[in-house]
Amino acid sequence: MTLLKVEGLNKVFGQHYALSGVGLEVKPGEVHALVGENGAGKSTFIKIMTGVYTLDAGTIQWKGAKVDIPDPVASRRLGINVVHQDRHLVPSFTGYENLFLGLDYPANQARIGVNWKAMKQQAEKLRNDLGVDIDLNKTADRMFPPEKTMLEILRAMMLECQLLILDEPTASLTDQEAEKLFALIKRLTEQGTAILYVSHRMDEIFRLSDRITVFRNGQRVATVNTSETDKDGLVRLMSNAEVKKSQKRTGISATEENVLELKGLSTKDGKVKEVSLSVRKGEIVGIFGLAGAGRTELLETIYGLREPAGGSIQLAGRRVAAPTPKRSLENGVVLIPEERKRDALILGMSIRENMTLPVLKRFSGLLKLRSRAERTEVNAWMQEMNVKAAGSEQMIGQLSGGNQQKVVFAKALLSNPVLFLCDEPTQAVDVMTREEIHRLLKAQADKGCGVLFVSSDLQEVLDISDRLYVLHDSHFVAELDNDGVTSEQVLGYCYSHGKGSEHHG
C-alpha cells in the first residue's frame, strides 16, 4: 500500500519550470530521502505537499484517493506535517504553549479559559510516548537547537501525522544531538509514520533511509533503494549525467598581483571560519557551496557588512582593518547582493537615483547636486548596459528583474571597481541578461579587475571561473584550478565533508 502517490507534478514560475512531471511514492513507515542540488526543486515539492504552493498540473493521491491540498490547513488535516530548517516557534512561549499553537486549547470548566492541566497532560503523554526528553516548561528562546527540533517534531505529532517532512533537520545539530533525533525518527517509523527526509548529508541519508529519490533541475531523476546504491552513485545522479568539462579562459597570467587576499578570515558567529583565498588581477574566482555553507556571509564580511573577528583582509597588498561599505566603495570594491530587492534597490526611487546613490559625492557641487551631469552620466550607462526603460526617471520597481540587475551592475561600475563581489548575480534574470552579465564580468576581468563569483548553479560557476573554491560549513574544503573540472568532482567535495568532519563550537 502506498501512503502518498504523486504523479506528473508541474509547477511553473513565470516561464521557468520549478518542477516538471515529477512523480513520487511514499510508503507508510518508511524513511524516504529526497536529495538534489540547490534549486533542484526539493523545496518547491515540499511547499506543494504542505499547501503553500498550488500545483499547476498533476495529481496527488493520499491512501489511494485523489486529494487537493489548497492550503496548509488541508495538508495538516490529511496528516502531512513539516519541520522546516529554520525554526517556527514563538520564542517567549513555553514548550506547552508552542505545542498548542494553531490548535484548539482544551477549555476549562467555565468554557472561557484554558484548561492548563489538561493541556499539560496531553502534551506530557505524547512526550512520553515518543520518549522525548525535554522540559516543556522552558520557553523556546531558552532551549538549545536540538530541543527546538524535538519540540517542532512533537508539535507536528500533536495531530495525527502520517507523513512527516524533515527539511535539513540536522543543520544546526552536533553529532550527539543528531543521534537523539535519529532515535526519535526510528520510533516514529515504528509507529507507522512515514518520513520524507531532505538533507545534503550523505552519511545520514545512507544510515536512515530506506529509499532515495533524486531531483535534478525540477525533475525526478531516479528513486533507488538505499541498499542498492552508494555515495558515488548518488552524486553521479545528482550532477549532470553528460559530463561537461570546464574550459579555462585563455590569456590569464598567473603571476599577476593579488587584488584581494584573505588570510584566516573568521566572523564571530562562525558563519565564516578560517577562510583564506586570493583573487588576482584579471581573474574570475568562483565559490561554490551548498545552501547555508556561508557564501553570502563571506562576501558580506569582505565588503564590511559583517564584522570580522579574526584573520586579515588585504586589498592590493594593503591591509584593510575594519571594512565598511563606504570604505569598500572608495577602494573600488563593489558588492552585487544576492537579495536584489532587499539589498540592492530602493524600489520607490528612480533609475537615476538608484544608480548614483553610492557616488553622490561626484555629482555634488558646492551645495547642490549637479543634476544635468547626473542625468547625462546615468543615460550613458543605461545605453551602455542596454537597460530597457522609459527613461532615467522611471521608478526602478517597474523594471523587469533582468533590467533591474543591469541597473545594479551599472551602479557598481560607476564606482570604478577593481574587485567585484558577485552573490548569485544571475538569479531570477532571463537567459539573455545572464549572458550579458557573464560577458560583462569577463570584459571587466580582461581590463584587470578581480571577480569573486558566488552561485548555487554549479554549471555556471564552472562556466565562468578561472579558479574555484568549494565552501562547506563555513570553510573551504577545496581549491581547484578550473581546468577540466567536472561538476561531479565538485559535488563530491561538498558531500564528502559530511557530519564527521564538523566541529561545532
Place this chain on the structure above:
Amino acid sequence: MVEARAGIPYVRLIRTYGTVAAGILIILAFSLLSPDSFATIDNAINISRQISFLVIIALGATLVMAVGEFDLSVGAVASFGGVFAAQMAVSGYPIWLTFLAPMAAAFIIGFVNGWIVTRFRVLSFITTLAMGTILGGINFRLTGGATVFENIPDGFRYLGQSEWMGIPVLSFIMLFVTLIFWYVMSHMPFGRKLYAIGGNESASRVAGVRVAFNKNMAFALCAMLAALTGILMASRLGSAHPTGGDGLFLSAYAAAFLGMTSFKEGVPNIWGTFVGAAIIGILANGLTILEVPTFMQDVITGCIVIAAVLMQKLGRGKS
C-alpha cells in the same frame, strides 16, 4: 515618469494633487460662507502667522519620517526651546544667544535620540517617547512649573511680534525655513540619502550610505526645528510655559501625514507638509470665524486626515 506609470490617469492625479485640491475647496467654501471675515487680505496674513509654528515643527517631523522613523518628542522639545530661551532672555543674555543656544541644545538632544535608535536598535517610538518625558520633567524644573513672563526684554519679542512691509516676520521665517529644507531634501546629497534610507535601509547601507549618521542628523535637525518653533512661540507670546509646545505634536504629524498624500506619492516631502500644515491652519481659522466649537474643529481636522490618507490608497491596487 508620469507616462511610464501604469494605471488610470485621473486616479493618479487625485492621488497626487487631491490634497491640494481639497485645500483649495476648503478655502473656497470658507470664502463663500464668510466673505467679509475669512476672504480678506488681513485674514490671509493672519493665517500665515498662525501656521508658521506648525509648519516649522512639522518640517522637522517630516525629516525624521523621511528616514522611516518617528520623533514623538517634538512637542516637549518645542516647550523646552521656549522656556530655555525665555529664561535666558530674562537672565539678560544677548538675544541672538537666547535663540541659538536652545537650538544647539535641541540639536544635541535630537542627535542623542538618533544615536540611541541607531546604535542600540531601540524603536524610535520608545526612545523619543521617553526623551519627551524626560524633557517634560526638565521643563518643569527650569520654570518651577510656572509661566515665564516677567522681565522679558523687548528685543526677545521682536521676531515674534513685528512685521516687515505689513507681513509678520514669523511668516518670512516660515517661508525661509521651508525653502531651505526643500532645497536640502531635493537638491542636496544629504536629502537624497535620507530618502534612500527611508526607501530601503539595507540597500542604502550596501550603497555606502552611512545610515546611522544620517539618521542621527535627521533626528538632530528635527529637534532643532522643534526648538526653533518653541522659541518663536515664546517670542510671539512674550512668555513661555513648560508645556507650551506640547500641543503641537499631534498637529505636526497630522500635517506631515497630510503632506505625504501630496506631490510625492506616499513619501514625506517638504511642500506636502507645508500644504498639510496650511490646510490644518486654514481649517482652524475658518471654523473659528464660523464660530464652530473647538471640539468640532478637532473632529473635522481628524476626519480630513483620515479622508486624505484613504483617498491616497484609492486605486493603488493590492499591496
